[in-house]
Amino acid sequence: MGKTLAQKIFDAHLIDTPAEGVSVLSLDRVFCHEITTPIAINDLVARGKDRVFDPTKIKAVIDHVTPSKDSKTAEQAKTLRDWARRNDIKDFFDIGENGVCHAIFPEKGFVRPGFTVIMGDSHTCTHGAFGAFAAGVGTTDLEVGILKGVCTMRAPETIKVNVTGTLPEGVYAKDVILSIIKMLTVNGATDKVIEFAGPVIDGFTMESRMTLCNMAIEAGGTCGCCYPDMVTVDYLWSFISKEFSSRAEALKEYSKWRPDDDAEYFKVIDFDVTTLEPVMTVNYKPDQVRTIREMEGTKVDQVYIGSCTNGRLEDLRIAASVLKGKRIAPNVRAIVSPATPLVFRQALAEGIIQIFMDAGFCVTNPTCGACLGMSNGVLANGEVCASTTNRNFNGRMGKGGMVHLMSPASAAATAIAGCIKNSPLYKG
Amino acid sequence: MKNFSGKILFLDRSDINTDEIIPAKYLTELTKEALKPYCLEDLNLPPFNPKTDVAGKSVIITRANFGCGSSREHAPWVLECNGINLVIAENFARIFRQNMFNCGLMAIQLSPEAIDDIFKTFAGGEAECSTDLDKLVFTISGSGVTKEYKFEVGKFDFELVKAGGWVDYADKKY
Numbered sequence: 249m250g251k252t253l254a255q256k257i258f259d260a261h262l263i264d265t266p267a268e269g270v271s272v273l274s275l276d277r278v279f280c281h282e283i284t285t286p287i288a289i290n291d292l293v294a295r296g297k298d299r300v301f302d303p304t305k306i307k308a309v310i311d312h313v314t315p316s317k318d319s320k321t322a323e324q325a326k327t328l329r330d331w332a333r334r335n336d337i338k339d340f341f342d343i344g345e346n347g348v349c350h351a352i353f354p355e356k357g358f359v360r361p362g363f364t365v366i367m368g369d370s371h372t373c374t375h376g377a378f379g380a381f382a383a384g385v386g387t388t389d390l391e392v393g394i395l396k397g398v399c400t401m402r403a404p405e406t407i408k409v410n411v412t413g414t415l416p417e418g419v420y421a422k423d424v425i426l427s428i429i430k431m432l433t434v435n436g437a438t439d440k441v442i443e444f445a446g447p448v449i450d451g452f453t454m455e456s457r458m459t460l461c462n463m464a465i466e467a468g469g470t471c472g473c474c475y476p477d478m479v480t481v482d483y484l485w486s487f488i489s490k491e492f493s494s495r496a497e498a499l500k501e502y503s504k505w506r507p508d509d510d511a512e513y514f515k516v517i518d519f520d521v522t523t524l525e526p527v528m529t530v531n532y533k534p535d536q537v538r539t540i541r542e543m544e545g546t547k548v549d550q551v552y553i554g555s556c557t558n559g560r561l562e563d564l565r566i567a568a569s570v571l572k573g574k575r576i577a578p579n580v581r582a583i584v585s586p587a588t589p590l591v592f593r594q595a596l597a598e599g600i601i602q603i604f605m606d607a608g609f610c611v612t613n614p615t616c617g618a619c620l621g622m623s624n625g626v627l628a629n630g631e632v633c634a635s636t637t638n639r640n641f642n643g644r645m646g647k648g649g650m651v652h653l654m655s656p657a658s659a660a661a662t663a664i665a666g667c668i669k670n671s672p673l674y675k676g
Numbered sequence: 677m678k679n680f681s682g683k684i685l686f687l688d689r690s691d692i693n694t695d696e697i698i699p700a701k702y703l704t705e706l707t708k709e710a711l712k713p714y715c716l717e718d719l720n721l722p723p724f725n726p727k728t729d730v731a732g733k734s735v736i737i738t739r740a741n742f743g744c745g746s747s748r749e750h751a752p753w754v755l756e757c758n759g760i761n762l763v764i765a766e767n768f769a770r771i772f773r774q775n776m777f778n779c780g781l782m783a784i785q786l787s788p789e790a791i792d793d794i795f796k797t798f799a800g801g802e803a804e805c806s807t808d809l810d811k812l813v814f815t816i817s818g819s820g821v822t823k824e825y826k827f828e829v830g831k832f833d834f835e836l837v838k839a840g841g842w843v844d845y846a847d848k849k850y
Contacts, residue, residue, distance in 0.1 A: 386749035
């Protein structure tokens with residue numbers, strides 16, 4: 249019997265099987281941010297083990313609340329900063345160079361096909377877009393990862409989602425993944441890896457693939473994966489050109505990390521997106537999904553475009569194409585957070601930031617803040633936000649607030665209308 | 677090993693997420709103990725009142741997919757700070773379950789039928805759970821009724837509980 253993508257990566261990284269079905273894997277990357285890492289750092293210090301397994305494999309960023317908003321967040325940032333310096337972690341991104349972790353780490357070329365990656369952040373599944381195994385973990389797993397370069401995982405079964413047909417104009421990766429979560433439900437993929445495959449995914453950019461894999465956790469998935477192909481190689485080429493004589497050579501090497509044709513799956517789902525419409529979440533669970541059309545006219549107070557789900561250049565371009573020459577409705581305030589400094593620079597160079605500002609958006613620095621109600625766009629009780637983020641849990645963006653998750657195109661159209669509205673890019 | 681017996685807090689809903697267990701605004705705390713007052717603060721599940729109903733409880737019994745959402749280990753920590761070292765549910769989100777065992781706490785799965793029976797028999801009144809880790813049996817008593825429920829715990833998970841968590845275990849072995 250053949251192997252799934254995750255099985256191949258597990259086999260290549262297996263260092264121990266402490267019990268049946270439990271694998272201890274060696275790690276290629278341990279990513280860190282300032283919210284979940286400091287308590288691990290403090291514990292290592294208290295244990296007299298203030299060291300790291302390999303400073304070149306650890307990457308760290310201050311992203312959740314940045315610049316720090318108060319003394320506590322300043323202390324968290326300082327803890328991470330001081331630790332990175334004394335342990336010689338060169339790839340540490342501080343104010344001025346920092347961006348949302350799941351956007352900046354791929355952008356720096358840190359994730360490669362076949363890698364094992366952990367981070368103390370549930371949306372670490374994003375990095376599976378490169379054909380890697382990437383999983384969110386808690387602080388204790390992170391601590392052991394930092395110290396020993398290992399992590400324990402139950403051997404995952406895999407759900408394969410074949411995305412077929414032709415995605416209509418104005419319908420995006422966000423609409424696809426929200427629809428898949430609706431099908432799977434919020435724990436339909438618990439302890440499972442999701443492989444996203446099929447012609448629609450083959451045609452997706454790396455940005456769209458990251459949007460897709462980012463939300464695997466919202467169905468309970470351990471990791472969402474796409475297969476490495478020439479799109480992956482092209483995205484990584486500036487980082488790997490010294491390792492390979494040609495792109496074809498790189499593709500050949502990375503193709504090791506595609507599943508076998510006779511791989512065994514827990515479940516295979518075929519999803520034809522030909523008639524898919526733009527969708528959004530309602531209520532407080534990410535599997536509660538309806539079409540934008542059904543919800544049109546619902547008033548919103550805030551629109552937020554950004555996050556590890558939809559804060560990349562592709563997302564900002566799409567939103568700007570809707571916003572160009574328009575103003576947001578007077579009942580709405582709107583915020584855009586380019587996910588990284590590079591996204592910000594490119595958006596400036598392309599005139600996209602100008603379009604957002606002319607439309608009446610507040611442009612913030614790259615940060616996660618608003619998505620989890622920590623800073624830069626927290627909702628008041630009873631307020632409604634149309635958001636390109638990934639969670640609509642009760643209180644997520646502020647106590648008593650309602651979050652409707654949707655694509656950047658839908659969010660931009662909603663900002664202009666002042667209420668939920670399909671974007672003119674969707675002609676359905 | 678920690679204590680895994682005591683008064684039960686019944687939370688009769690599936691998909692209770694980590695934002696409900698400990699809201700993100702408290703993730704800026706630098707010690708686990710500082711989280712204590714905020715346990716389940718954003719859980720809107722009447723008549724549950726986080727201010728009065730958490731104190732004195734040692735065991736949570738709930739439905740499916742408990743601990744979904746964020747990876748924050750602050751969720752098990754805030755339970756532990758409040759003396760809750762055991763959660764019994766139909767099933768758990770992966771990261772939360774792993775975080776519990778990594779801290780030497782227990783997240784134990786029972787069948788939907790068993791969970792349903794526990795809710796029907798005991799919820800609504802005061803009930804206690806006595807955990808026998810040798811026989812792998814929960815003895816639940818309340819309202820004049822006592823019932824036993826067998827459970828399973830993975831070999832590796834149990835080793836983590838005995839070792840007091842994953843850091844000590846891994847440091848010795850790898």
